[in-house]
Amino acid sequence: MQHVITSVRLVVLTMLVCCAGYTAVIWGLAYAVTPWTAEGSLITDASGRVVGSARIAQEFTQARYFWPRPSAVGYNAAATGGSNLSPTNPKLVERLQPLLEAHGANAERPLPADLATASGSGLDPHITLAAARYQAPRVATARGLSEQELMQWLERRAETPGGLLGSGKLIHVLNTNLALDRGEVH
Amino acid sequence: MKFNYFVELDAKALLQQYLPLNPDGKGVLEGSLLFNTAASFTSNTNLQHYSGEVSLSYFSQLFALMWLQFISAGTGIAALAALARGLRGDTQIGNFYADFLRASFLVLLPLATVAAALLVWLGIPMTFHGAAVAETLESATQTIARGPVAAFLAIKQLGTNGGGWFGPNATHPFENPNFWTNIVECLCILLVPMGSVWMFGRITGRMKHAAVVFVVMGALLLTKMTVALGFEMEQTAAFTGQPVTDAGVNLEGKELRFGASAGPLWAVATTCTSNGSVNCMHDSLNPPTGLMPLIGMWLNVAYGGVGVGFINIFLYIIVGVFIAGMMVGRTPEYLAHKVETKEMTLALLALMAHPLFILGGAALFAATPWGAGTLNNPGSHGFSEILYEFSSSAANNGSGFEGLGDNTVPWNIATGLVMLLARFIPIILPLAIAGSLASKKPVPENIGTFHTDTPLFGVVLLGSVTLLGALLFLPAAVLGPIAEHLGSL
Numbered sequence: 063m064q065h066v067i068t069s070v071r072l073v074v075l076t077m078l079v080c081c082a083g084y085t086a087v088i089w090g091l092a093y094a095v096t097p098w099t100a101e102g103s104l105i106t107d108a109s110g111r112v113v114g115s116a117r118i119a120q121e122f123t124q125a126r127y128f129w130p131r132p133s134a135v136g137y138n139a140a141a142t143g144g145s146n147l148s149p150t151n152p153k154l155v156e157r158l159q160p161l162l163e164a165h166g167a168n169a170e171r172p173l174p175a176d177l178a179t180a181s182g183s184g185l186d187p188h189i190t191l192a193a194a195r196y197q198a199p200r201v202a203t204a205r206g207l208s209e210q211e212l213m214q215w216l217e218r219r220a221e222t223p224g225g226l227l228g229s230g231k232l233i234h235v236l237n238t239n240l241a242l243d244r245g246e247v248h
Numbered sequence: 249m250k251f252n253y254f255v256e257l258d259a260k261a262l263l264q265q266y267l268p269l270n271p272d273g274k275g276v277l278e279g280s281l282l283f284n285t286a287a288s289f290t291s292n293t294n295l296q297h298y299s300g301e302v303s304l305s306y307f308s309q310l311f312a313l314m315w316l317q318f319i320s321a322g323t324g325i326a327a328l329a330a331l332a333r334g335l336r337g338d339t340q341i342g343n344f345y346a347d348f349l350r351a352s353f354l355v356l357l358p359l360a361t362v363a364a365a366l367l368v369w370l371g372i373p374m375t376f377h378g379a380a381v382a383e384t385l386e387s388a389t390q391t392i393a394r395g396p397v398a399a400f401l402a403i404k405q406l407g408t409n410g411g412g413w414f415g416p417n418a419t420h421p422f423e424n425p426n427f428w429t430n431i432v433e434c435l436c437i438l439l440v441p442m443g444s445v446w447m448f449g450r451i452t453g454r455m456k457h458a459a460v461v462f463v464v465m466g467a468l469l470l471t472k473m474t475v476a477l478g479f480e481m482e483q484t485a486a487f488t489g490q491p492v493t494d495a496g497v498n499l500e501g502k503e504l505r506f507g508a509s510a511g512p513l514w515a516v517a518t519t520c521t522s523n524g525s526v527n528c529m530h531d532s533l534n535p536p537t538g539l540m541p542l543i544g545m546w547l548n549v550a551y552g553g554v555g556v557g558f559i560n561i562f563l564y565i566i567v568g569v570f571i572a573g574m575m576v577g578r579t580p581e582y583l584a585h586k587v588e589t590k591e592m593t594l595a596l597l598a599l600m601a602h603p604l605f606i607l608g609g610a611a612l613f614a615a616t617p618w619g620a621g622t623l624n625n626p627g628s629h630g631f632s633e634i635l636y637e638f639s640s641s642a643a644n645n646g647s648g649f650e651g652l653g654d655n656t657v658p659w660n661i662a663t664g665l666v667m668l669l670a671r672f673i674p675i676i677l678p679l680a681i682a683g684s685l686a687s688k689k690p691v692p693e694n695i696g697t698f699h700t701d702t703p704l705f706g707v708v709l710l711g712s713v714t715l716l717g718a719l720l721f722l723p724a725a726v727l728g729p730i731a732e733h734l735g736s737l
């Protein structure tokens with residue numbers, strides 16, 4: 063009986079401290095220091111409407127936008143996941159065919175590997191700079207921009223996560239598309 | 249006491265639709281899934297047959313799951329303290345409640361607070377608002393699940409728990425938004441398991457012995473990391489001959505922001521330590537890379553779980569000193585206690601339970617529709633999915649080859665039972681060994697004693713771990729990842 067009482071007291075104590083107290087402290091800190099990311103880095107347009115999250119990929123299919131990596135869950139940010147296909151699975155080749163067609167890829171103009179593979183979360187917000195350059199001719203034509211200027215602009219926009227420790231330049235798809243819509247390239 | 253936790257979680261998850269902090273109106277879990285989830289978090293496994301953002305309210309995640317993430321880790325540390333005191337020669341191995349509270353409030357809670365604060369600062373969400381609804385640039389509606397993620401994440405990484413707030417764990421941009429959060433989270437995986445070894449050294453007063461064990465564990469970890477890195481730096485095999493550029497790395501199931509080497513490094517760290525969080529999809533790793541997490545879980549000693557990692561290697565230490573003793577024809581000793589028949593029997597029983605659960609379970613499910621009907625990949629890889637699921641349950645890891653359709657009644661019940669048995673057998677039997685050793689009169693160390701703080705002992709220990717591991721698991725490895733790799737060449 064003594065053990066049961068001690069256990070119950072421990073349960074109550076640990077819940078108060080580790081669940082309620084700890085969570086409240088971190089929550090308070092988050093809203094004090096980084097309120098924007100605490101809420102999920104939501105991006106709003108001029109009228110205050112939420113258009114997406116800076117962390118989360120959304121679907122783009124129109125020629126005038128850069129397209130993100132394929133998503134195994136259709137960019138559903140409420141039920142996320144990867145394809146979980148083995149690298150040897152023939153289904154990867156089946157999945158590849160419509161992607162090749164959409165991007166107009168062929169042996170002379172092979173598709174960058176990040177545009178051929180689904181990310182783990184299905185919500186990877188980035189593509190490689192190479193993948194952005196690959197799509198630049200399509201975007202430039204659709205928007206009536208100079209391809210060369212678009213390429214140079216992409217080069218300037220590219221981020222290098224981790225600097226020298228990381229593995230190369232990336233383009234944030236949603237931010238880049240928003241910047242295009244704002245008319246940052248003429 | 250453990251049973252209380254179990255009931256507690258069941259009740260909360262069962263009643264979640266009537267409890268507070270449920271902004272998105274999550275309903276009740278199905279019975280066998282509830283059993284599996286309760287077993288999973290009680291046993292420090294955090295295998296997840298549900299998807300957090302789909303099925304659970306904030307209240308269930310925080311007050312049922314996160315609570316168990318704290319206390320199951322605290323229990324592991326308390327168990328190691330008891331083992332260490334027994335081996336030091338104490339007749340009383342201490343007060344479990346006192347040890348548990350010290351571990352929870354003086355180790356885990358401060359560490360989690362620092363880590364969570366760091367993660368918040370680096371951009372991880374911490375909100376009690378429900379899912380955000382966005383109207384995208386192409387005028388589609390996107391519902392974005394979020395929540396008090398940062399607090400949950402910190403203890404998930406530190407307590408070798410690994411259960412994610414979201415289904416795809418730390419691949420999700422809200423759990424792991426950038427390069428630096430990835431580094432912090434990966435270090436958090438290793439921190440407490442590494443520290444546990446030194447804790448054992450401090451309590452027993454044998455820091456040199458602890459250092460030797462630490463180096464052996466480190467050697468195993470680094471070897472697996474090197475192999476995993478090497479094999480992952482190859483293009484996705486299915487794209488051979490297709491018009492796809494060779495990125496020099498398999499990008500399926502990976503996020504770009506962490507860099508190319510992050511996936512395999514994390515995969516090894518998380519499985520060697522019984523953590524089980526992932527930052528890439530293990531199912532989509534190249535087959536020989538995927539073998540490294542499997543080996544990590546089979547051996548389960550390259551730092552191992554919080555507290556229990558050292559308890560696991562303790563079994564191999566007993567085997568090691570026994571073999572060494574036999575070679576010179578002398579009764580083996582460990583920390584000035586004679587190791588005799590009773591201790592050896594218990595050690596072997598504990599060591600054999602692990603392969604029995606993994607290989608027995610995998611054989612049963614591979615031969616029946618229970619397993620064969622739930623696969624996501626054909627051929628050897630399908631077998632690997634079954635093997636991985638049982639390895640993960642038995643090693644209290646919690647990662648998975650997640651393509652497996654594992655939310656079925658047979659999977660939930662079988663892995664639930666394995667997780668509970670595989671958590672408590674490897675704690676109870678080693679404690680029995682320590683108790684038995686402690687009850688013997690200490691033998692004075694002399695010139696013939698086999699010292700456990702020398703490089704020679706390190707070699708013996710490394711040999712015991714690798715030889716036993718290879719003998720037990722090599723055939724299964726050949727049927728799964730090795731066959732798949734050779735087939736794709």
